[in-house]
Amino acid sequence: MTLPRMSVVMPVYNVEAYVEEAIRSVLDQSFTDFELIVVDDGGNDNSLTLVRGFDDPRIRIVSQPNRGLPGARNTGIANARAPYVALLDSDDRWNREKLMLHYIHLEANPDVGVSFSGSRLIDCNGNVLRVAMKPKLNAITARDILCRNPVGNGSAPVIRRSALDAVAFPHPTEAGRTCWFDESFRQSEDIELWVRMIARHGIRFDGIAGQLTDYRIIGGALSANVVQQYASWARMMDALRGTAPDLVAQFGDTARAYQLRYLARRCVQLGNGTLGHDFMRRAIRSDRRILVQEPIKSLTTWAAVHVARLAGPDRFRAIARPYMKAAA
Secondary structure (H helix, E strand, O other), X not given: OOOOOEEEEEEEOOOOOOHHHHHHHHHOOOXXXXXXXXXXXXXXXXXXXXXXXXXXXXXXXXXOOOOXXXXXXXXXXXXXXXXXXXXXXXXXXXXXXXXXXXXXXXXXXXXXXXXXXXXXEEOOOOOEEEEEEOOOOOOOOHHHHHHHOOOOOOOOOEEEHHHHHHOOEEOOOXXXXXXXXXXXXXXXXXXXXHHHHHHHHOOEEEEEEEEEEEEEOOHHHXXXXXXXXXXXHHHHHHHHHHHOHHHHHHHHHHHXXXXXXXXXXXXXXXXXXXXXXXXXXXXXXXXXXXXXXXXHHHHHHHHHXXXXXXXXXHHHHHHHHHHHHHHO
């Protein structure tokens, strides 16, 4: 059997509202030499029935007890057969040319371990929002990964298999199981992996132009988890003090400031001005230099949290809806 040139890993857990759209975005790719590994992570909705409704020999389903997103990605990577591994969360979707462009990029640049691109943001109904992730694409440093995470989200990267193999480690409690993502995390596991890749193994990250991923913002889930998201990020930073102590010592406060500012913006999106104000105040306290390094974004965030705080949740959502649509 001829092996595919690209493996797509898609964890699936209770995403019946979105999984068909995600799969279609893979099957519609202009690059066709791929396998799609759907990891059934022990959900209890109709997701797997919908997956099985696709009649395409490139789709493989691997089932496991629930391990969470990092564990599902690890299972998918363990089953991947191609020299390149693309990650796609099952509530996101791809531009039709994504795999082709990343394949060309990686083939032309054998020293690149992780290829990524920018992302559009979409709401729960798939409407494109007026904001997008437009990250730094070239000359990526460990500081960039720690402080700004230019990869952006878990559906953006396409990773060389040899780069993944360089950072693999045995599962701490399950004999014979290999990990790439740290399964002790339920959030921020991607940044932990990217930092480990670049800081400990010198793996090169390089981006390509365009917003090739549609990253879905689901307002309710974000509102429920924003504080938990920060707690998980802080625990990830604690772990990185053992993995990359010099990097964290030098840039940890700056990374915390940017993370808090990011969460402040998410709170604004939800109309929670009080929590957003607290996050932004903590961000500036952590490292005031973000006001100089990115003055427009920092000042607009500061202004937005004040407006959201004064307007109140309902009125602010009404103001924001033309921009954020169903994510507001």
